[in-house]
Amino acid sequence: KVVLITGANHGIGAATAKALATQNSSVFVTYHRDVCRYSEGELQEAKEAGTGGDVLYRAMQQQSTDSLVRYIHDQGGTAVAHEADLANADNIPLLFDLCEEKLGSVDILVNNHTCCVLETFDPALTSDEGSGIHLPTAATIDAHFATNARAYALMMSEYLKRHLQRECEWSRIINxxxxxxxxxxxxxxYAASKHAIESYSRSAAAEMGKYGITVNIVAPGTDTDRLHYT
Structure with a gap:
């Protein structure tokens, strides 16, 4: 099977790529490194210490997929990586085109990419580092929904279109x-956009099932040790 996994340069996405590669799947992994407010020194220090709340999360998010692809290749698997900002809708069909060119048509789609910026309706709240957390703005709301909701819907739509074009009878989507x-x-x-993902997923499951596509949601808890997967 060919698996397209988004947000796979760290955490759950990287762990998923490793797991599926051991099951003889060819994995096409994508990631996006957004502008980071922390310095290289702060990111490296957090990564080496393995602690640091938001700083550690950003450090993992700023990685490339070089070590992941190398690991999969060393284990005898097949992996290809490509960096793309899925908040830009034009990148989505191009991503599928590239996967088809490198590995073949996508059998399994794992949407895992995310935008996560601290926001609050309570100005008294502070981050783990002790800094203040901003109230939501139009820009931060749009950023979350462009990446976490719209891109998920468009990825599923593009996947369905190609599934129908090749008259496939078996496909899987995991959000x-x-x-x-x-x-x-x-x-x-972040939470509101994830809620939108779940609504899209349930609608897709109801409507795509007759075409041989199952759609499932994985909703990890806060105790997931995602930060220690690379």
């Missing part, structure tokens, strides 16, 4: 959400 989609203190737009 990664969170068990805090109903509400998440200090991550309010």
């Amino acid at each position: 990664v959400s969170t068990d805090a989609a109903h509400a998440h203190l200090a991550n309010i737009s």
Whole structure:
């Protein structure tokens, strides 16, 4: 099988790529390194220490997929990586084109990419590092929904279109959400956009099933040891 996994340069995405590669799947992994407010020194220090809250998360997010692809190749697997910002809708069909060119048509789609910026309706809240957390703005709300909701929907739509074009009878979509989609203190737009993912997923499951596509949601809890997967 050919698997396209987004947000796979760290954490759950990288772990998923490793797991599926051991099952003889060819994996096409994507990632996006956004502008980071921390210095290279701060990121490296957090990564070496293995602690640091938001700093550690950003450090893992700033990685390339070089070590992941190398690991899969060393284990005898097949992996190709490509960096793309899925908030730009024009990149989505290009991503499928590239995967088809390198590995073949996508059998399994794992949407795992995310935008996660601290936001709150409570100005008294602070981050793990002790800094203040901003109120939501139009820009931060749009950023979350462009990446976490719209891109998921467009990835599924593009996948369905190609599934129908090749008259395939078996396909799988897995969308990664969170068990805090109903509400998440200090991550309010993140949670709201994840809630949108779950709504899209349930609608897709109901409507795509007759075409041989199953759609499932994975909603990890806050105790997931995602930061220690590379």
